[in-house]
Amino acid sequence: MPFLDHISCGRFAPSPTGRLHFGSLVAALGSYLEARACGGRWLVRMEDVDTPRSRPEYAADILRTLEAFGFEWDDEVMVQSRRSERYREVFEQLRVAGAVYPCGCTRSELTAALPGVDGAPVYPGTCRAGLPAGKPGRAWRLRVEGEVAFADAVQGRQTQHLPREVGDCVLLRADGLFAYQMAVVVDDADQCVDHVVRGADLIHSTARQIFLQRLLSLPTPAYAHLPVAVDAAGLKLSKQTRAAPVDARDPAPVLRAAARFLGLPAPPERRLAGAEFFAWALAHWRLDRVPRLAAIAIQEKIA
Numbered sequence: 001m002p003f004l005d006h007i008s009c010g011r012f013a014p015s016p017t018g019r020l021h022f023g024s025l026v027a028a029l030g031s032y033l034e035a036r037a038c039g040g041r042w043l044v045r046m047e048d049v050d051t052p053r054s055r056p057e058y059a060a061d062i063l064r065t066l067e068a069f070g071f072e073w074d075d076e077v078m079v080q081s082r083r084s085e086r087y088r089e090v091f092e093q094l095r096v097a098g099a100v101y102p103c104g105c106t107r108s109e110l111t112a113a114l115p116g117v118d119g120a121p122v123y124p125g126t127c128r129a130g131l132p133a134g135k136p137g138r139a140w141r142l143r144v145e146g147e148v149a150f151a152d153a154v155q156g157r158q159t160q161h162l163p164r165e166v167g168d169c170v171l172l173r174a175d176g177l178f179a180y181q182m183a184v185v186v187d188d189a190d191q192c193v194d195h196v197v198r199g200a201d202l203i204h205s206t207a208r209q210i211f212l213q214r215l216l217s218l219p220t221p222a223y224a225h226l227p228v229a230v231d232a233a234g235l236k237l238s239k240q241t242r243a244a245p246v247d248a249r250d251p252a253p254v255l256r257a258a259a260r261f262l263g264l265p266a267p268p269e270r271r272l273a274g275a276e277f278f279a280w281a282l283a284h285w286r287l288d289r290v291p292r293l294a295a296i297a298i299q300e301k302i303a
């Protein structure tokens with residue numbers, strides 16, 4: 001059974017910092033099947049808000065690859081790099097409400113801070129009560145408070161004490177770009193996304209996103225965090241670990257492996273691809289069969 005019982009909207013939101021690898025294909029497939037199984041819409045959003053790390057040629061390649069695999073999305077692809085005015089508008093709302101503050105700390109000044117749940121330093125609050133004398137503001141941070149809990153449809157109940165586990169996060173970076181946490185909350189709300197299916201590597205961001213949604217009086221989507229694909233050494237397949245891109249000329253074995261990864265039975269034919277694969281996968285899709293694990297190691301040849 002889909003985990004929502006009304007017409008809903010899901011999305012796949014790749015960052016064009018490399019080509020699609022097996023891990024990102026799993027996220028695309030899981031979000032697609034859950035959305036379509038609910039009879040819902042499925043959107044693709046290009047998360048190139050971090051413009052220095054993004055490349056238009058990767059964005060084009062990701063869309064071509066999704067198409068070659070047989071994914072069909074609704075509406076035009078939303079592109080974050082074209083939305084800074086909208087982010088600015090929401091940021092101003094937060095600024096006027098006193099929910100964000102300027103921070104003058106440099107990266108090197110934060111190296112002594114303890115790492116939080118996502119490995120990044122927990123901001124020690126140096127500039128929270130005002131910029132120390134002589135320290136110019138560089139970035140803008142969100143003032144986080146209290147604990148956020150949510151029920152994840154795959155990973156179960158999650159709670160995070162924001163000040164202790166992640167700390168005040170940057171929403172507007174020192175280089176003038178908006179941060180992922182800001183863009184994703186605004187975009188999910190503007191696109192009426194009401195269920196988010198993505199990799200469990202992002203689960204530590206969800207409490208911050210819910211906190212921000214509440215501050216802005218935006219609805220909170222339902223969340224499902226899929227296991228992430230890791231290599232034999234336990235490292236997440238990613239552009240950073242140079243995971244091999246999926247082969248768009250031969251989708252069948254990759255789709256088959258991604259389906260198995262997500263708990264679907266083995267497809268009836270080895271070479272099932274395109275519309276036939278999706279018809280079969282939709283008929284068998286069940287979010288409650290997705291392994292309730294944060295990570296699954298996969299064989300070298302698929303990675």
Ligand code: GLU
Pocket residue numbers: 012013014015047184198202
């Ligand atoms: N752009 C993020 C990534 O590629 C995904 C963000 C999300 O799904 O919220 O890892």
